[in-house]
Amino acid sequence: MRYDRHTTPLPLVMMYRGRFAPSPTGSLHFGSLVAALGSWLFARAAGGAWIVRMEDLDREREVAGAAADILATLAAFGLDSDEPVIQQSHRSDLYATALDRLAAASHAYRCWCSRSDLEPFGGIHPRACVAHETSRPPAWRVRVHGETIGFDDAIQGAQTQHLGREVGDFVVWRADAGCAYQLAVVVDDAAQGITDVVRGADLLDSTPRQILLQRLLGLSQPTYAHLPLALGEDRRKLSKHEAALPVEATDPLPALRAALRFLGQPVSDARHHAALLSHAVCEFDARRIPRVSIAPTPFAALRKETC
Known part of the structure; x- marks a missing residue:
């Protein structure tokens, strides 16, 4: 069943509410783009809301200007939050x-x-x-x-x-x-009415702890979906500390196409990111997403892809 939130009012409890919650420790890299796009696709395919939350509690690792840079990059890729972005440091x-x-x-x-x-x-x-x-x-x-x-x-x-x-x-x-x-994260997911948490598989191990806290605090338990991780050539998770990996905000198509392929989704030949994303939502099938973390196309090659 599809739900158009602009024309078909339903009780809030029935509306899909997803989120992307990056930490401002560096620029948006390909692994983070996969998590953002994956959570965005789940939300849009369900006709629901997609919310960005800035998880900035670790002030020692925070990079000045990174939060604004991440939000600007997401916007350049057509991934805008449906609600004002909140910062954990204010809560x-x-x-x-x-x-x-x-x-x-x-x-x-x-x-x-x-x-x-x-x-x-x-x-x-x-x-x-x-x-x-x-x-x-x-x-x-x-x-x-x-x-x-x-x-x-x-x-x-x-x-x-x-x-x-x-x-x-x-x-x-x-x-x-x-x-x-x-x-x-448990407090914020409940406060924002998050129904579905889509994030990287590196947080799979944290989920039982969060479920326990939800039970102890009498909070609703969201549905969880953990995406495969994008790995580097050394088979380690792509890190924000690897300077060669930030995605190119001025040229979003190559990285978006690579992220869709990584998630097992069909990729159109659209020459604008809005059309590419629209096609991706229409064709989205979560069953195509692989479970296993893999190494994506080397990012240097993505920048050379002809759009």
Whole structure:
């Protein structure tokens, strides 16, 4: 069923709401473009909304001007947010309220354990803290018991994770008084009414933790779809720190075509990105998306492609 949000009013709970949530640690690279385009295609094919959120909680890794550059590049590629872009750095009060709820229900506790304290345990926090209280500020961890969290991923299939054995009690508020990713993303997805999360498979392992937090906070669980990762020639995930990889905002067609091919989608011979995207939405089939992460066409070759 197709839904035109401009002509067919439906209750908000029935409307698809997807999002793309980059971190401003560098320019938009091909791997990020794949995630943006994939989430955009899911949303547009469902007749829903696509929202951009800037996840800028890690101020040490943030690159000055990167947020504006990412948004400008997305716009040049025809990928505009349907709603104003929010920044996580402006939402600390919301995250603190969620932490207070977890602590009040004894789901979260203060912890002074450092990474070196946890090394003998494989980095997994044991049932009890192994560090004594020190003068440094504590982090906050969520209690994990014997939960096995399962969910059906729209691309990767059935997933299960035993949180106690594989993760342990995990940090939701850092010792430097900053909200951790797992809590922030859960709070923001709920606040923005996100129904479907489409993102890279590198975050597949984080999803059970987020589902646990959703349950503890009484929040709705979105549907998840984890896209294959674009790998470099060394089979590692493409990184924003590799200077040769930013996509070319002044010439979007080659990278868009490559991203569509990477996602297993048909590519038209349109000579303008708007027509290319329109065709991609009409022909989009999520069943064509591969599960396995692969190396895309070398980016240097993309820039030489004749449009």
